[in-house]
Amino acid sequence: MVKITIIANGDFPTHPAPLSAIAEADYIACCDGAANACKAHGIVPDVIVGDADSISPALRQEWADKFVRIEDQDENDLTKTFNFVLQRFRNEQELHFYIVGATGKREDHTIANVALLMDYYDLLENQKLQATIIMMTDHGQFIPHSGKTVIASYKGQQVSIFAHDARNLKSTGLKWPIYDFKKYWQGTLNEALSDHFGIQAEGNYLVFLNY
Amino acid sequence: MVKITIIANGDFPTHPAPLSAIAEADYIACCDGAANACKAHGIVPDVIVGDADSISPALRQEWADKFVRIEDQDENDLTKTFNFVLQRFRNEQELHFYIVGATGKREDHTIANVALLMDYYDLLENQKLQATIIMMTDHGQFIPHSGKTVIASYKGQQVSIFAHDARNLKSTGLKWPIYDFKKYWQGTLNEALSDHFGIQAEGNYLVFLNY
Structure with a gap:
């Protein structure tokens, strides 16, 4: 059983529930620009995924070994990160995904990320994986x-x-x-x-x- | 031409654009609980609409003459407020609606309020009113x-x-x-x-x- 927490580049969480999802994760995957917030909050991700247009140049260098650069204009950084992690752990018995930091800031991103959650769920269902996926915000799940x-x-x-x-x-x-x-x-x-x-x-x- | 700004009970705006929509309004309609934020920001609404479950008791008393109590479990306070204002100004030549404070806080409310905006637009179109409606947030419109x-x-x-x-x-x-x-x-x-x-x-x- 692997607990995977994906940190997206919306508002960094402040509520205990999403913070616990970060603290208790077996594997932390961070979307591009969210790396800056991770650094600021003393969190060291296992991987950073994106097109490298949001992470600060200094951090890009410091965490170069963690960075997986994926250029794809049809997918946002959250989807790139989810797909990378799913590929990485697809042979595990049981997967628990938590997505945090996916809301706040631009509302069109919030709406898109919530809609994408249903796509990720579809993908997990279609692949018949024993998996759960939850998006945790500062207000609820x-x-x-x-x-x-x-x-x-x-x-x-x-x-x-x-x-x-x-x-x-x-x-x-x-x-x-x-x-x-x-x-x-x-x-x-x-x-x-x-x-x-x-x-x-x-x-x-x-x-x-x-x- | 009447500029109407509706203040909903999400995050109170901080960006100049929604703040201008408040400052330049001919008429300010406030959703129930948003009255507390109006008071805190020195804004005196023309009307407060809702079921009175969110406004503070003291303010409910102070602004009693502004309060329009509408009990209806099928509609949220934003819709109650929009419908009240539309009825109030339906015979005007030209209406410009601005909705602020409708996002932030609970994400399910944000998603619902954005979806409701399309309903309000439908309603204005169906009534063949010369009207525009814009939701202004701290990030965009x-x-x-x-x-x-x-x-x-x-x-x-x-x-x-x-x-x-x-x-x-x-x-x-x-x-x-x-x-x-x-x-x-x-x-x-x-x-x-x-x-x-x-x-x-x-x-x-x-x-x-x-x-």
């Missing part, structure tokens, strides 16, 4: 799911469900039962009624749990 | 458009296009010509080549312009 799931919670926890490509959505244990959302915002602002809730759907959906 | 448009820009400006429900997307003057995106992140990370760029599409799409 984005967790992709599919089919029927029971999710640990607490009474009053704020929950949002983004339907993505899922259909026939149903829930138990949420304040407002979910349904097939026509608009992207309709699954937001829900609330857990107890220490767990259930979701059932055909396809992949994204759960946001506020801390 | 989200501007909904439809059909064929020429957008003022500058060489090297970072641009993202979210297709929303638009089809047959084409562009001129962007570093990477746009197309019918299959994924939500595919229109991000583009760049303007000069002082304007053009987009053509059937339906509504969302443009993000980095400052």
